[in-house]
Amino acid sequence: MTARAASRPVGTVTRGTTNPNRLRRMDRWIAAAHGAGLRRAADPVAVDLGYGAAPWTAVELLLRLRTVAPHARVVGVEIEPARVAAARPYEREGLVFRHGGFEVPVPGRPTLIRAANVLRQYDEDQVAAVWERLCARLAPADPATGSRGGLLVEGTCDEIGRRHVWVALGPEGPRTVTFATRLGSLDRPSDLAERLPKALIHRNVPGEPVHAFLRDFDRAWAAAAPYASYGARQRWIRAVRALTADWPVTDDAGRWRQGEVTVTWESLAPRG
Numbered sequence: 001m002t003a004r005a006a007s008r009p010v011g012t013v014t015r016g017t018t019n020p021n022r023l024r025r026m027d028r029w030i031a032a033a034h035g036a037g038l039r040r041a042a043d044p045v046a047v048d049l050g051y052g053a054a055p056w057t058a059v060e061l062l063l064r065l066r067t068v069a070p071h072a073r074v075v076g077v078e079i080e081p082a083r084v085a086a087a088r089p090y091e092r093e094g095l096v097f098r099h100g101g102f103e104v105p106v107p108g109r110p111t112l113i114r115a116a117n118v119l120r121q122y123d124e125d126q127v128a129a130v131w132e133r134l135c136a137r138l139a140p141a142d143p144a145t146g147s148r149g150g151l152l153v154e155g156t157c158d159e160i161g162r163r164h165v166w167v168a169l170g171p172e173g174p175r176t177v178t179f180a181t182r183l184g185s186l187d188r189p190s191d192l193a194e195r196l197p198k199a200l201i202h203r204n205v206p207g208e209p210v211h212a213f214l215r216d217f218d219r220a221w222a223a224a225a226p227y228a229s230y231g232a233r234q235r236w237i238r239a240v241r242a243l244t245a246d247w248p249v250t251d252d253a254g255r256w257r258q259g260e261v262t263v264t265w266e267s268l269a270p271r272g
Contacts, residue, residue, distance in 0.1 A: 009079045010133070011050075011101030014118060018052035020060070022161040023116050025180040026153060027064040029260065033168070034112060034151045035068030041111045041139065041147075044072040047104055049134075050118035051076045055087035055097065061114065062095050075106050102133050109139040115154045116166070119198045127199045131169060138171045155197045163195045167265060174265035176250055183232035183259045189217035189239070203270045210268045217243060233257055 038044040046065055048058040058076035065072040076097040078084050087097040098105050104113065113134055119127055131154070138150030148170050155166025155178075162182040168175050177200070179192050193204050193214055200210050217239065224238040237256045243249060251262045 009101035020056045031068045038069035046112035048076045049115040104137045178262040180260045190214040
């Protein structure tokens with residue numbers, strides 16, 4: 001293998017679709033769930049992996065992370081060199097752009113890697129290897145400080161960020177799955193099925209846990225219809241509260257009010 005081949009970025013070029021504010025729901029969740037980890041880190045580096053044809057999501061990630069971790073830095077990583085060149089004028093203190101892929105070409109071990117709408121074009125059987133590679137790049141857990149290590153957030157959203165589903169992973173592997181939506185645009189919770197990440201989207205069939213979860217969520221949503229007179233938020237909170245009887249929901253009403261619900265990965269993991 002030549003030196004040039006050895007240094008070639010790992011992965012393939014995505015469509016590059018992006019829009020300002022598209023990843024706001026994911027960013028808000030990251031700030032709430034991982035803000036303490038970023039503040040605890042000596043060098044809180046976050047990677048926006050595969051930011052796309054324009055650098056908006058990386059710029060916004062820096063602004064949102066700094067509300068909870070003032071010393072956070074963001075590195076935007078793109079496999080398409082032309083996109084990196086186009087993003088360079090947006091560099092500033094705490095924000096740089098680099099050419100690369102799943103090898104994550106940044107010094108040290110990042111505290112956060114966000115990969116939104118990157119694995120959508122990959123085959124399902126490729127996901128586990130990508131997850132393993134990215135998790136291996138995360139900052140390790142530190143029992144001395146109580147740190148669980150870095151966080152990988154991988155998921156999919158629609159073009160303007162109204163509906164989003166993501167998996168959160170630590171150095172040890174997948175932890176949770178979060179469903180997030182603009183409640184005013186939601187007909188029923190199973191509408192989020194079209195935004196399931198690649199690891200789950202083909203598993204939304206009878207006999208698979210994610211299908212059972214969305215079925216139960218729809219039933220809870222229908223049963224909570226009387227609460228719609230108080231607004232979609234109250235109906236969502238009531239439906240999620242009902243879900244907790246049978247599903248391991250890991251968050252509380254403070255997050256439910258944001259149009260979110262998070263469950264353990266083990267409860268939705270594909271069978272087999």
